[in-house]
Structure formats: structure tokens, C-alpha cells
Amino acid sequence: MKILRAALLLLLGSASLAHAAPARVVGLGGPVTEIVYALGAGDRLVGADASSIYPPAAQQLPKVGYYRSFSIEGVASLKPDLVLASDQSGPPQALEQLRKLGSPVVLLPSDPSLEALDQRIMGVARALEIEARGAALVRRIHAELKALPANGSKPRVLLVSSHTGKLQGAGGDTAAAAMLQLIGATNVLASQQGYKPLSAEAAVALRPDVIVTSTLSVESSGSVEAFLAQPGLGATPAAKGRRVVVMEDLLLLGFGPRLPEALRQLQAGIAAKAGGAR
CATH class of the missing domain: 3.40.50.1980 (Nitrogenase molybdenum iron protein domain)
Structure with a gap:
């Protein structure tokens, strides 16, 4: 019985490790990196691109170049288990090379629209396995937008x-x-x-x-x-x-x-x- 229990615990432990949430994340694109922090997951970031300037903690992260022309070697050296990237990151072959090196890459929409913002937030939240936080952030943003005063003039x-x-x-x-x-x-x-x-x-x-x-x-x-x-x-x-x-x-x-x-x-x-x- 003890041997069976030990084997079961080992099996459960292995399954838990196999499905562990990403712990070493690189952000490519300032808004993407900022969303990670807004979701309370900034401690998972091990690197970011040069446009990631907010919050101040993001400026202390190792930098991998600019997201539109990032350094493959720079990202790979950080051994990320997830790369969160704006869909304008590149060049495309650099993203593909990261995948070949074993780093999962999640592309997020960069359009300047409320719909795309929701998709960015939920895309990051799903990738980090904190969807409830993502949904809460989306609700808060929409509530604050509704509370904005109307503009009487059109300067x-x-x-x-x-x-x-x-x-x-x-x-x-x-x-x-x-x-x-x-x-x-x-x-x-x-x-x-x-x-x-x-x-x-x-x-x-x-x-x-x-x-x-x-x-x-x-x-x-x-x-x-x-x-x-x-x-x-x-x-x-x-x-x-x-x-x-x-x-x-x-x-x-x-x-x-x-x-x-x-x-x-x-x-x-x-x-x-x-x-x-x-």
C-alpha cells in the first residue's frame, strides 16, 4: 500500500510539473509587458524589449532589443518558457526561430481599439493561466471608460x-x-x-x-x-x-x-x- 501511495504521489507530482504555469516570461512590446504587470504577474518576467518602459520595474529587466527587430540570442539566453509578443514583433523568421529553439510564442493583437485591448489582456491572462484576473481587469477598464465625462467641444x-x-x-x-x-x-x-x-x-x-x-x-x-x-x-x-x-x-x-x-x-x-x- 505504501509503495502504491508513493507511486501515486509521484505520478501526481509529475502531472503538476507538466502543467505548471509559465514562470520565465519575456515581453516583446511595451503594452504587452505592461499588461503582465497589471495582472500582478510581473515577477514572472525575466526580460523585455526596449519599448517596455512602464512600470518602472520594467526598466530594470534585461533588454533584448526593440520588439520589431529583437535579438534572438538575447531572448534565448534568458531561457523563457513563454514569449508574449505584439503581432508587430519580428521579423517573422525570428519568432519562428524562437519556436524552433523551444520557446512557446504567443502573438497578441496590436490594433488601437477597445476590442483589441480586451483581446490583448485576455490573451496574456490565458497564456499565464490567470484568466480570472484578466476578466476582472477588462471589467474595470470598461467601467472606468463609461465614467469618463462627455466632451462638450471638439478642439x-x-x-x-x-x-x-x-x-x-x-x-x-x-x-x-x-x-x-x-x-x-x-x-x-x-x-x-x-x-x-x-x-x-x-x-x-x-x-x-x-x-x-x-x-x-x-x-x-x-x-x-x-x-x-x-x-x-x-x-x-x-x-x-x-x-x-x-x-x-x-x-x-x-x-x-x-x-x-x-x-x-x-x-x-x-x-x-x-x-x-x-
Whole structure:
């Protein structure tokens, strides 16, 4: 009987190990990594890509390059039992190579929409075997979104990025456009698709009430003053009136679990600055 009991315990122990939840996880894509932390599973992360800048703990993780061109060797050296990746991670052959090396890879949708956000959260939660936490996070986000105040006006907003050293305006089919739409603001570049270089003439003709940009874009210029003095912005009334809203990059454009907070900050910032345009 003792031998039978011992054999049974050994069998159960082996089954438990075979189905153990992933314990060594690498995140590819800032929003993906942020979701892991939001689900209370940050202690499972052993590495992340360079865009994983929030929360502060993510900045302390070993980095494996940028998620669109990550280092296969860097990821493999961390011996992950799961790689959670934005569907924009790559190149595709790099992801396939990780699979061949024995690392399961779960791709998550990157679209800037509420539906895709729900899918990202639940995809991460399922992969980590904490679906109940994922469902709870989704419910909380939707409840907070419903509580956002309605926007009575439709300020004209120009959202620009220059962290690469080149000034670019955000048109349709971008996270920036989706954010402006959710708060009821008017994207002055709505007729444009994606990010495109912004000329001084075009910026002046757009007549934005407010300029929105990210922290890294301002830091690349050295200061808010230097950022607003760029040829593509300096001649606009918004720049002359210092009507600019600056937000943390991942908060502004990540479409992650802090979406309600991002929309509250964006809405309040634009409303405060737009009031000075009248």
C-alpha cells in the first residue's frame, strides 16, 4: 500500500510539473509587458524589449532589443518558457526561430481599439493561466471608460512625434487618432493615413488649437521651447501660445491597461489648453 501511495504521489507530482504555469516570461512590446504587470504577474518576467518602459520595474529587466527587430540570442539566453509578443514583433523568421529553439510564442493583437485591448489582456491572462484576473481587469477598464465625462467641444488637435529627429504628424489608422476620437477631439490630420513628415506650411494651414506630443519627443529636442520652435510647429498659433500637452509615450500611444487614465489626462490637458485659444 505504501509503495502504491508513493507511486501515486509521484505520478501526481509529475502531472503538476507538466502543467505548471509559465514562470520565465519575456515581453516583446511595451503594452504587452505592461499588461503582465497589471495582472500582478510581473515577477514572472525575466526580460523585455526596449519599448517596455512602464512600470518602472520594467526598466530594470534585461533588454533584448526593440520588439520589431529583437535579438534572438538575447531572448534565448534568458531561457523563457513563454514569449508574449505584439503581432508587430519580428521579423517573422525570428519568432519562428524562437519556436524552433523551444520557446512557446504567443502573438497578441496590436490594433488601437477597445476590442483589441480586451483581446490583448485576455490573451496574456490565458497564456499565464490567470484568466480570472484578466476578466476582472477588462471589467474595470470598461467601467472606468463609461465614467469618463462627455466632451462638450471638439478642439482641433495636432498630434506630432519627433523622437526620431524628424517631425511627423499622426493621421488616421494610428493609436493617436484613436485616442483623439475616444475623447471627442478633432484630429486636424484625419484625412491623412499613418505618420507622415509635417512641413511648416502644412502645420500653419492646419490651425490646431492644441498640439499634443510625447515625453520622448520633447526630450529629443531638449526642451518644450525647442520642440515648439521647430519649423513645422513654430509658426502655428498653438505653438506661439504654448498650447501643448505632453504625455508619457506609452501612456499616450500604448493603448494598454492604463487607457482610462490616459484618456482622462489627454482630455483634461486639451481642455485646459484649448480654453486659452478662445
